[in-house]
Amino acid sequence: MIDTLVQSPLALTILAALVTSLVYALNRLFVKKEVVEEIKARMLEIRKNLSIAQQSKNLEAAEKWMKEFVSINNRYIKLTVKGIAVTSVVSVAFLVLVNMKYSGNMVKLPFQLPFLGNGLSSVYWYIFVSFVVGWLINKLVGG
Numbered sequence: 001m002i003d004t005l006v007q008s009p010l011a012l013t014i015l016a017a018l019v020t021s022l023v024y025a026l027n028r029l030f031v032k033k034e035v036v037e038e039i040k041a042r043m044l045e046i047r048k049n050l051s052i053a054q055q056s057k058n059l060e061a062a063e064k065w066m067k068e069f070v071s072i073n074n075r076y077i078k079l080t081v082k083g084i085a086v087t088s089v090v091s092v093a094f095l096v097l098v099n100m101k102y103s104g105n106m107v108k109l110p111f112q113l114p115f116l117g118n119g120l121s122s123v124y125w126y127i128f129v130s131f132v133v134g135w136l137i138n139k140l141v142g143g
Contacts, residue, residue, distance in 0.1 A: 012122055031082065
């Protein structure tokens with residue numbers, strides 16, 4: 001009975017919601033939103049200065065701005081890749097777990113989906129719920 005309960009669509013929905021919340025929290029922990037916004041603002045400023053230098057054909061200033069842009073862009077990439085790496089590891093681990101535990105299970109839907117019918121495999125259900133919960137978290141938190 002417990003095995004049936006654990007493999008139910010409701011349990012899978014709750015698991016997907018919890019894992020998505022965990023991934024969101026980890027991403028917020030590793031990628032500071034205010035730092036990312038600062039970097040984006042600085043990149044915009046540098047792009048404007050670079051454009052002005054290029055239009056005035058000031059190669060020395062253009063080269064200076066380009067070097068600064070590359071430097072700040074590298075910082076941005078490092079910051080975002082760190083968050084992506086951590087959340088990807090967690091997500092893939094849980095997708096493997098879901099695939100192992102719920103393999104062959106179908107979640108019956110109360111409606112027809114084009115190309116899919118009225119059922120989804122457990123992994124697709126997990127992914128669907130994760131997207132919905134992630135979207136809701138972003139709307140609630142203002143992300």
